[in-house]
Amino acid sequence: MSDLTIWTYDWVPPGPRGFVRDLRLRWACEEAGIPYAVRTVPFDGREFNHLADQPFGQVPFLKEDGVEIFESGAGLLHLARKSEVLMPGDAAGAAETEQWLIAALNSIEMVTVPWWFLRMSGDADNGLTGWMAGRLDHMERVLGGQDWLAAGRFTVADLLMADVLRVPEVRAFGDRPATEAYIARITGRPAFIKAEVDQIAGFEAADQARA
Numbered sequence: 001m002s003d004l005t006i007w008t009y010d011w012v013p014p015g016p017r018g019f020v021r022d023l024r025l026r027w028a029c030e031e032a033g034i035p036y037a038v039r040t041v042p043f044d045g046r047e048f049n050h051l052a053d054q055p056f057g058q059v060p061f062l063k064e065d066g067v068e069i070f071e072s073g074a075g076l077l078h079l080a081r082k083s084e085v086l087m088p089g090d091a092a093g094a095a096e097t098e099q100w101l102i103a104a105l106n107s108i109e110m111v112t113v114p115w116w117f118l119r120m121s122g123d124a125d126n127g128l129t130g131w132m133a134g135r136l137d138h139m140e141r142v143l144g145g146q147d148w149l150a151a152g153r154f155t156v157a158d159l160l161m162a163d164v165l166r167v168p169e170v171r172a173f174g175d176r177p178a179t180e181a182y183i184a185r186i187t188g189r190p191a192f193i194k195a196e197v198d199q200i201a202g203f204e205a206a207d208q209a210r211a
């Protein structure tokens with residue numbers, strides 16, 4: 001019997017609720033029917049209080065039977081190796097899934113996160129907008145020709161790409177109907193909805209504890 005535990009913060013302000021990256025791991029477990037528990041580290045003092053688990057003071061991280069993993073992408077790959085629901089067992093399907101999972105992190109989120117931070121600091125039309133729009137346009141072309149990124153069916157690559165793209169501000173400009181349909185289809189999955197509801201409920205319960 002495994003003791004898979006997903007770690008997140010004990011509380012976050014309302015803004016990021018529903019977007020904290022432990023949701024990726026919860027969602028993958030829900031998709032694959034992998035039992036898991038959620039535990040927390042304090043949000044206050046996060047810069048220092050769990051550096052042995054996550055060297056940047058961030059979340060999520062995951063622990064299971066002596067395996068300890070930080071980085072949501074690494075956690076997703078760990079989970080994907082457990083279930084063909086998340087990643088096909090054949091070499092070609094697995095390679096396709098892994099390449100798109102890395103693309104979500106290293107070709108899309110690598111652009112959207114800096115863009116987001118510049119926007120948050122008051123620079124709405126910042127110098128990264130054209131770069132980001134170009135990447136989103138390429139995704140629109142890909143998604144215009146196929147429903148799923150890898151292996152002709154839902155995989156963990158879609159989970160991660162949809163999670164990166166579902167941030168509304170990132171898609172607030174431009175007209176990309178295939179991308180919109182893709183995100184709606186994937187975030188309509190019961191596993192996503194449960195993960196999102198559970199995360200938000202946890203942070204809301206923590207409001208009362210802090211009050």
Ligand SMILES: N[C@@H](CCC(=O)N[C@@H](CS)C(=O)NCC(=O)O)C(=O)O
Nearest residue numbers: 019020021057058059060071072073
């Ligand atoms: N590359 C990391 C990013 C983790 C990350 O940005 N976590 C956010 C929550 S979603 C966080 O901990 N933010 C607080 C901080 O950076 O101090 C991953 O994918 O796990």
